[in-house]
Amino acid sequence: MTLQHQEEYRDPQLSRRLIDAIRRTSTRPINLMEVCGTHTMSIFRHGIRDVLPDTIRLLSGPGCPVCVTAQPEIDTFIAYARVDDAIVTTFGDLLRVPGTASSLQKEKAAGRDIRIVYSAFDALKIAQANPDRQVVFLGVGFETTAPTIAASVLSAREMNVTNFLVACAHKTVPTALEALMQSDQVQINGFLLPGHVSVILGLQAYRPFFDQYQVPSVVAGFEPADILEAVRRLVEQIEQGAPRLDNAYGRAVGEDGNPKARSVMATVFEPVDAVFRGIGTIPGSGLRIRPAFAAHDAAIQLPVQVPESREPAGCACGEILIGAKTPPECPLFRKACTPENPIGPCMVSSEGTCAAYYRFHH
């Protein structure tokens, strides 16, 4: 495995030319939202806010998988960890997210068997190695993680690994965009659409959204020049009053995306109304396991008692996730809520907006 091209998209001269073009074109104040947590991180890591003109305000959207996971879902995950003899397998970012009364990290320190994995297939291997224990994989994330997790469920069925269960809390991006456009709390003039998600979905997935709302939308990659080029195209569209659905990440994203990945996803999952932290219930914005695969659905196979969930008092994560507030506007930010002692999920995940502000913003 090698990562090529990365350097050329970090070329200072290319970036300088794009910055100049943006500065020349941008005349009126606009709000652009990056929907993806990896974009948020990249924008901070490369100091992109610093080099943009004052007319452009970048808002961070609901693109951090851990952050949008609703409190009852987090509490359910913690309840799975407390089931005797169960093994909970999870992506690393979820570990520190505070639930109503505990966190997976605290449960782990208290002796519950919680293991960090990089892929659902690692969890499947753990299930094969521990046939007498139930292994729950915590399925969070958008269309980037969902296909692999769906594939792991197909493999589990094929190999008859009956103790492999998925706790499905997946969310989907295009439906969330619609909810953001319907919100009266924030005015968005253009969207930087996520790169990784679009590799799977393709440009076609955004067409119904774009046709309805006619808001400038550009798919962006993750290197500084990728993001600057997408911003440049958004500014141009807005200044010309000519909204388009555009792709500035052509080296990875096509019209159709990855049909095979989408078909695997559609075989195992079906749309369901889901609760986004900060936004509330969005019809059809989540994924659940289809009845045909109920044997691997933790929600069915491993019923748990979840005490009533409470959002942390005073936490503005919800408003921050839709760009209605920036972290410094939250009363807890840097005071009660820090990366060592996070109150809300946006301070936990490395892709969370609060964590990014805390670490990088001066």
Add this chain to the structure above:
Amino acid sequence: MTPELISLDHGSGGKIAHRLTAELLLPLFDNPILSDLHDGAVLTLNGNTRVAFSTDTFTVTPLFFPGGDIGELAVNGTVNDVAMCGATPLFISLALIIEEGFPMAELTRILESINRAANAAGVTVVTGDTKVVPKGAADGLFINTSGIGLIPEDVRIGSTGAQPGDKIILSGTMADHGMTIMTQREGLTFDSAIESDSAPLNHMVAKILAASSNVHVLRDPTRGGVGTTLNEIAESSQAGIVLQESWLPMHDAVAGVCELLGFDPLYVANEGKLLAFVAAEDAEAVLAAIRSDTYGREACIIGEVTAEHPNQVVLETRIGGRRIVDMLTGEQLPRIC
């Protein structure tokens, strides 16, 4: 409320680990030598003999990895901590905690590796201890080493001496050790091999001190990485630090793995690198001295000390933006997508 328990974050070398030291350990054992919080303690014996004394415990999975093993790490780690005080490391101790059932052949290999590393660094193992614990009570093998060394009379190296105008030299590429261990642990394979940088730095330190008497700080950025170590230096020296992103040396393959797993290389462990803070007029001479050492060929100046923004480390990015490099909080965890 659930009682507070020790989590892996308490051992990460980041902020949470610092809090444990500051709140639990320092108040109990408070003394001026300890509160320096340098890589080793500097002791004055008989009125004028200055001795550097340091200890470190090594736990790593897997025990053998590309570029080294736990034995070599245990010698180099302590040798380097002593050397960072400006001392010539002389003697080390060796304590083994072995899990019942550990293969004798592996132990032999590790002891041979310890012997080779001690010879290479020029230190002698003069005392030790062996304990065997029941199966499950340890993860294979843990090693503790302590070391002492003599500090030459005219050498004054601390962690608080960074001065505005100082150039900051990093003796080679970042993040090699930490990412090697990470990829081994996760069974990830890549086109180009990546290797731990485990190496003794005492000979390099001797060359640095011979080249300049204006070296203000030496530190090896192990756990917590370059970013955390620079924050510690900025804080204890009450100075600001500015880094140039494009000057930070990294192997391409390591940079690629970091991207892939979402790790910031500034917070990934190194086991054979040092940071030297040197008065500007001597920076080129010290850089040349470091580059003349086997383990310093890729050394670079990565930034400088400023009177602005005291206690803060700021990075100027390649595209001309600026961002804060904060101290690591807890263990870096692989992200979701």
